[in-house]
Amino acid sequence: MPTVLFINACVRGKDSRTLALAEHLLECIREANSQDMAFHIEEIRLSTENLLPMNYERLIRRNELLAAGQRDDTMFDYANAVAQADMLVIAAPYWDMSFPSTLKIFFEAASVEGITFTYADDGTPIGLCAAEDMYYVTTSGGYIGDCNFGFEYANALCRLYGVQNAHFVSAQGLDLDGADVQAIMEAACSGEILHVG
Ligand SMILES: Cc1cc2nc3c(=O)[nH]c(=O)nc-3n(C[C@H](O)[C@H](O)[C@H](O)COP(=O)(O)O)c2cc1C
Numbered sequence: 001m002p003t004v005l006f007i008n009a010c011v012r013g014k015d016s017r018t019l020a021l022a023e024h025l026l027e028c029i030r031e032a033n034s035q036d037m038a039f040h041i042e043e044i045r046l047s048t049e050n051l052l053p054m055n056y057e058r059l060i061r062r063n064e065l066l067a068a069g070q071r072d073d074t075m076f077d078y079a080n081a082v083a084q085a086d087m088l089v090i091a092a093p094y095w096d097m098s099f100p101s102t103l104k105i106f107f108e109a110a111s112v113e114g115i116t117f118t119y120a121d122d123g124t125p126i127g128l129c130a131a132e133d134m135y136y137v138t139t140s141g142g143y144i145g146d147c148n149f150g151f152e153y154a155n156a157l158c159r160l161y162g163v164q165n166a167h168f169v170s171a172q173g174l175d176l177d178g179a180d181v182q183a184i185m186e187a188a189c190s191g192e193i194l195h196v197g
Contacts, residue, residue, distance in 0.1 A: 001037065001038060001039070001040045002033075002037060002039050002040070002086035002087070003039070003040050003041075003042050003084065003085050003086050003087075004026065004029060004039050004040070004041045004042070004085065004086065004087045004088075004089055005042050005044070005081055005082060005085035005087070005088050005089070005131075006022070006026065006041055006042065006043040006044070006089045006091070007044050007046070007088065007089065007090045007091070007103070007106060008022070008043055008044065008045045008046060008047075008091050009046045009047075009090065009091060009092035009093075009099060009100050009102055009103040009106070010022070010047070010091050010092070010093060011047060011093065011100055011102075012093070013047070016093065017093075017139040017171060017174060017181070017185060018091050018092065018093045018137060018138055018139045019091060020185065021091070021137050021139060021169060021170075021171055021185065021188055021189065022089060022091035022137040022169075024189045025089065025135060025137055025169055026041060026089060029087070029089070029135075039086075039087070042081065042085070044078070044081065044106070046100075046102040046103065046105075046106055047102065049102075049106075051102050051105040051106065051109075052105070053105050053108065054108055054109075058075070061075065062075060062112075066112070066113070066114055071112075071114060071115055075109075076112055076115055078106060078109040078110045079109065079110045079111070079112040079115040079116050080115060081110075082110045082116055082129060082131075082161065083115050083116050083128055083129050083130065083161075084130060085129070085130065085131050086130055086131055087131050087132075087133050087134075087135075088131050088133070088134040088135070088158065088163060089134075089135045089137065090103070090134065090135070090136050090137065090154055091137040091138075092136075092137070092138055092150060093138060093139055093140075094138045094139065094140035094141070094144060094150060094170075094172075097147045097149050097150075098149045098150035098153065099138070099150040099154075103150075107153075107154075107157055111157065111160070111161075114128075115128065116128055116129055116160075116161045117129075117160050117161055117162065125160050126162070127159070127160060127161045127162015127163065128161070128162060129158075129161040129162045129163055131161075131163045132163065132164050132165055133163065133164070133165045133166075133167065134154065134155070134158045134163045134165070134166050134167070135167045135169060136150070136151045136154050136155070136166065136167065136168050136169065137169045137170070138150060138151065138168075138169075138170050139170060139171045139172070139174055139188075140170065140171075140172045140173070140174065140175075141173075141174055141175030141176070142172070142173060142175065142176060143172050143173055144170065144172055148168070151166075151168050154166070169188070170188065171184050171185050171187075171188035172184070
């Protein structure tokens with residue numbers, strides 16, 4: 001059964017508007033594919049994971065494992081999950097012009113040469129991931145404008161991984177004075193998804 005890997009970087013649990021938007025998107029994906037084949041949704045909830053930024057000791061261990069071809073070590077669980085998924089859905093609130101730091105640690109762990117990407121002899125990157133589509137879901141207090149660094153970074157990494165199509169889903173301006181949060185959320189749920197090939 002095809003797998004949607006849902007990378008949940010929402011911090012505020014059930015109060016998270018980003019999570020609500022992502023759950024709506026997952027429901028749409030489920031409905032759109034119900035005729036063909038059901039999707040299995042595998043969630044990685046970053047707020048409950050034991051995420052550690054890379055340090056020197058783990059970097060050495062990682063290099064040793066890769067040199068020994070031990071790509072099934074638990075150190076590579078996130079990389080293998082990303083490589084094997086048929087679709088990626090990333091949900092992350094817009095924090096400090098990008099996303100919460102847990103997502104950066106997740107990307108750091110997922111970006112492993114030989115699992116999510118490799119290089120051709122001439123140095124050209126070759127993506128090793130099965131997924132063709134990545135959806136990036138965010139909500140923001142103000143307007144993101146040309147500071148969409150979180151999505152742009154996720155999009156660049158996904159291109160490295162070989163994921164062809166990136167889609168941006170957002171609800172913006174939620175914390176502005178007088179914002180009609182419910183109306184903005186409803187418009188985001190029924191609105192266009194920005195596609196970036
Ligand atoms: C730590 C933190 C940083 C934030 N940084 C920004 C920001 O740079 N720009 C902005 O427009 N909103 C910012 N916000 C507001 C959030 O983007 C907004 O409230 C969003 O809807 C939160 O998503 P959530 O409901 O899923 O938690 C920030 C909020 C927090 C808590």
